Amino acid sequence: MKKILCLALVLYGFQLNAQRYLTKSGEISFFSDAPLEKIEAHNKQVNCAIDLKTGDVIFKVLIRSFRFERALMQEHFNENYLLSDKFPIATFKGKIIDLDNIKNLNESPAEILVEGVLKIKGIEKTISTKSLFHKNDKSIIAKAEFEIQLKDFKIKIPGAVFNKISENILIKVNLNLKPLQPKIN
Amino acid sequence: MRLKKRKIIFLLVVTVVITIMIIGLSMYFKPHRDTSSMRPDHIIADSELFSAYTNKFNFAQENYTDKIIELSGELSEIEIADEQTTLIFHLNDGIFGSEGIRCIFSISSPLDVHIGDIVRIRGICDGYNETDVILSSCTLIQER
Structure with missing residues (x-):
C-alpha cells in the first residue's frame, strides 16, 4: 500500500513539474537609438519560469549582468541610471492571457498575450505584450519585443548626454525554457 | 617679450586641451576589466x-x-x-x-x-x- 502511495506521489510530482518550464540563461537585450549614439546591452543570465497550468510568468533579472560594448557606459548604467547597488534586481510578474493557446503549443509560432507588472528601480509599471511561443522538442521557445519609457521608471537623462540616450528603450526577450525536472530522492 | 608671453600662454592652453582630450578619450574607450591579469579582491x-x-x-x-x-x-x-x-x-x-x-x-x-x-x-x-x-x-x- 505504501509503495502504491509513493508511486502515486512521484507520478503526481511528474505531472505538476511537466507544467512548469524554466530557464536560468534567458536573454534580455535593450536598445537605445538616439540621434548621436546607438547603445545596446545584453544580459544572458535571466531567470524565467512559466507555469502552463496557471499561466503564471516570472522573470528575475540581475541588473549588473547587463553587458555593454564600452566599460564606461556599463559603469554609468549601474551607478548613475539604474542604481544597481540599491536595486540589484528587476522583476516581471505576470500572466499568460491565452491559456488555451499555450497549452496546445506546437512547432508553429503562436502569438500569445502576456500581461504583468515590470518592476525596475523599485517602480512598478503594467506591461502588456504579444509574444511568440513555439515548442521545439521538449523546450518552449519564447520571443517578445516591447518598449519602455525611461521617465516611467524615474530614470533621468542628464542634459550633457540628452542626444546620446533615447527616452524610448526597445526591449527584446529570447527564452529557451526547459521542463522542470522532478527531483526523486 | 609680449609675443613670447602670448606663445607660452597659447602652448599652455593647447597642452591643457590636449591633456583633457586624452583623459576623456581614455575614459570613454577604457577596456572592461580583465580578470586573468587582475588580483582578486x-x-x-x-x-x-x-x-x-x-x-x-x-x-x-x-x-x-x-x-x-x-x-x-x-x-x-x-x-x-x-x-x-x-x-x-x-x-x-x-x-x-x-x-x-x-x-x-x-x-x-x-x-x-x-x-x-x-x-x-x-x-x-x-x-x-x-x-x-x-x-x-x-x-x-x-x-x-
Missing part, C-alpha cells in the same frame, strides 16, 4: 560565497558585488550555449531546482574541466538573483 570557497548572499545579503552585497572574486569548489554542471560557457556549482535545492553559483566564460569552446573536478575560477561578482550568485568575465585559474 577576495579568495573564497563556493559554499562560503553562496552562504553569504543567502544568509547575510547586505554584507555580501557590500563586500562581494562588483568585486573580483577567486572562487574554488567542486564543479557540478557545465552548460555550453552560443558564445558562452557556464560552470555551475550546485549548493542548494530550491523551488526551481538546483541553486548555487554560475560562472560565465565568454567563450563557446569547451574548457578542459569535468564534472566533479575541484576548480579555481576568477571572475567579477554580479550579485545574487534570488536563486544563484553570478560571476561574469570568468577565467579558469587552475585545475587539479
Whole structure:
C-alpha cells in the first residue's frame, strides 16, 4: 500500500513539474537609438519560469549582468541610471492571457498575450505584450519585443548626454525554457 | 617679450586641451576589466560565497558585488550555449531546482574541466538573483 502511495506521489510530482518550464540563461537585450549614439546591452543570465497550468510568468533579472560594448557606459548604467547597488534586481510578474493557446503549443509560432507588472528601480509599471511561443522538442521557445519609457521608471537623462540616450528603450526577450525536472530522492 | 608671453600662454592652453582630450578619450574607450591579469579582491570557497548572499545579503552585497572574486569548489554542471560557457556549482535545492553559483566564460569552446573536478575560477561578482550568485568575465585559474 505504501509503495502504491509513493508511486502515486512521484507520478503526481511528474505531472505538476511537466507544467512548469524554466530557464536560468534567458536573454534580455535593450536598445537605445538616439540621434548621436546607438547603445545596446545584453544580459544572458535571466531567470524565467512559466507555469502552463496557471499561466503564471516570472522573470528575475540581475541588473549588473547587463553587458555593454564600452566599460564606461556599463559603469554609468549601474551607478548613475539604474542604481544597481540599491536595486540589484528587476522583476516581471505576470500572466499568460491565452491559456488555451499555450497549452496546445506546437512547432508553429503562436502569438500569445502576456500581461504583468515590470518592476525596475523599485517602480512598478503594467506591461502588456504579444509574444511568440513555439515548442521545439521538449523546450518552449519564447520571443517578445516591447518598449519602455525611461521617465516611467524615474530614470533621468542628464542634459550633457540628452542626444546620446533615447527616452524610448526597445526591449527584446529570447527564452529557451526547459521542463522542470522532478527531483526523486 | 609680449609675443613670447602670448606663445607660452597659447602652448599652455593647447597642452591643457590636449591633456583633457586624452583623459576623456581614455575614459570613454577604457577596456572592461580583465580578470586573468587582475588580483582578486577576495579568495573564497563556493559554499562560503553562496552562504553569504543567502544568509547575510547586505554584507555580501557590500563586500562581494562588483568585486573580483577567486572562487574554488567542486564543479557540478557545465552548460555550453552560443558564445558562452557556464560552470555551475550546485549548493542548494530550491523551488526551481538546483541553486548555487554560475560562472560565465565568454567563450563557446569547451574548457578542459569535468564534472566533479575541484576548480579555481576568477571572475567579477554580479550579485545574487534570488536563486544563484553570478560571476561574469570568468577565467579558469587552475585545475587539479
